[in-house]
Amino acid sequence: MVMSVLLFLFFGILISGAPVFIAIGLSSVMAIWVGGDIPELLVVTRLFGGLDKFAVMALPFYIFAANLMDVGGLSVRIVEWARSLVKNVVGGMAVATEVACMAFGALSGSAPATVVAIGRLMAPRLVKDGYSESFIAGLITSSGSVAVIIPPSITIMLFAASTGASTGALFIGGIIPGLLYGLFTALYCMWHAKKNGIKKSSSVEDAPDTLWNSTKKASWALGVPVIILGGIYAGIVTPTEAAGLSAVYAYFVGAVVYKKIGIRELIDVSKKSVITVAQVMSLIAVASIFAWILTVMQLPQQMSTFVAGSSSTIFFLISMNVILLIAGMFMDPNSLIIILGPIFYQIGMVLGLSATHIGIIMTMNLAIGMFTPPFGLNLFVTSSVIDVPMFSIYRSVIPFILVSILVLILITFAPGITTFLPSLVFKGGI
Numbered sequence: 001m002v003m004s005v006l007l008f009l010f011f012g013i014l015i016s017g018a019p020v021f022i023a024i025g026l027s028s029v030m031a032i033w034v035g036g037d038i039p040e041l042l043v044v045t046r047l048f049g050g051l052d053k054f055a056v057m058a059l060p061f062y063i064f065a066a067n068l069m070d071v072g073g074l075s076v077r078i079v080e081w082a083r084s085l086v087k088n089v090v091g092g093m094a095v096a097t098e099v100a101c102m103a104f105g106a107l108s109g110s111a112p113a114t115v116v117a118i119g120r121l122m123a124p125r126l127v128k129d130g131y132s133e134s135f136i137a138g139l140i141t142s143s144g145s146v147a148v149i150i151p152p153s154i155t156i157m158l159f160a161a162s163t164g165a166s167t168g169a170l171f172i173g174g175i176i177p178g179l180l181y182g183l184f185t186a187l188y189c190m191w192h193a194k195k196n197g198i199k200k201s202s203s204v205e206d207a208p209d210t211l212w213n214s215t216k217k218a219s220w221a222l223g224v225p226v227i228i229l230g231g232i233y234a235g236i237v238t239p240t241e242a243a244g245l246s247a248v249y250a251y252f253v254g255a256v257v258y259k260k261i262g263i264r265e266l267i268d269v270s271k272k273s274v275i276t277v278a279q280v281m282s283l284i285a286v287a288s289i290f291a292w293i294l295t296v297m298q299l300p301q302q303m304s305t306f307v308a309g310s311s312s313t314i315f316f317l318i319s320m321n322v323i324l325l326i327a328g329m330f331m332d333p334n335s336l337i338i339i340l341g342p343i344f345y346q347i348g349m350v351l352g353l354s355a356t357h358i359g360i361i362m363t364m365n366l367a368i369g370m371f372t373p374p375f376g377l378n379l380f381v382t383s384s385v386i387d388v389p390m391f392s393i394y395r396s397v398i399p400f401i402l403v404s405i406l407v408l409i410l411i412t413f414a415p416g417i418t419t420f421l422p423s424l425v426f427k428g429g430i
Helices: 002-015 020-035 041-049 055-072 074-085 092-108 111-128 133-143 154-163 167-173 175-195 211-217 224-233 239-257 263-296 299-308 313-328 333-350 355-369 377-386 390-396 398-413 416-425
Strands: none
Touching: 002 020, 020 041, 020 263, 041 263, 055 074, 055 111, 055 239, 055 263, 074 092, 074 111, 074 211, 074 239, 092 111, 092 133, 092 175, 111 133, 111 377, 133 175, 133 377, 133 390, 133 398, 154 167, 154 333, 154 355, 167 175, 167 355, 167 416, 175 355, 175 398, 175 416, 224 239, 263 377, 313 333, 313 355, 313 398, 333 355, 355 398, 355 416, 377 390, 390 398, 398 416
């Protein structure tokens, strides 16, 4: 009854044109009221509790850094560097979008921030090259999720914190799956471009620079992941401190090196970042109420208990994927990691699986959930960035979801993809 009320009200309010956070929040409050046995005061507690998480503290810094990179010229140079890598490829602009998202995801660590930064830059160019609005929306929405997989990833850090698994092994284990995710999406983009007769570039004037020149121009921007990952691996900074450091570095490069950021630009970037942070934080806060309702209803625990009833490794892996794919449609990755991470970790350990393998499978599922209807956060971010109706985005992401599931199946049943690199660095505990 409660779940029926929740979903019915959400879609009804969303169709009426109300903001998304109101649709999620109001439907959750009404579902609690219909339930009758839950104190309304807990709504306020959960609302602020959704934001009272250490990992969430890094998000404003990453968003601020992403906007500084945009205004300061770092994002543009990353995009041009990505274009130079694939300039002779059919569908090069779409492939460059995916490559740029992979590079920027390694800088920001945030899927929404990646969607905002790369989407704003690449959407006009994709339109100019002849891609449809639907394809552009699906590409940008799905490509941003690679930031969840490629380190540094907040989702991976939460899994390590909640289970005791090695953060370093998980970070390294996510490199090949992240590259495969990008490769499969790029191959689909090439097939789509060839099928629809889209040219390699829109004009001679818009042709990308040589790889050597674009790499030199982007060298300062490409130094961001070195600072972030190097600082974390060396134990100099925490992930949240690394986020703040990336913002300082982005400002330094934009203001001193590229001379694109002055006082006025800094004020404008700060205002824009505050607005974006408020939008994202509002969604996280109300989504935490929804996640809490599911927890109170014991839905995640009931599903995991069902999985634990079997001693078959294959059954466990298939069931874990199905549960996470379904749950990812409705809950944010951080909540799911905290709720289900320890449960699946313990079951996997009993079955003799690698902690890194389990963590990357969960991360991959939750990356897909970021752009899976109806509650995928990237869907709402894309809608605001490129001004596309929500239900149009729902349809546009379906091909990209199918492509991503192919990668998920591959890494699920070929554990060496996730464990090979960590095994070279760590002797045990992967």
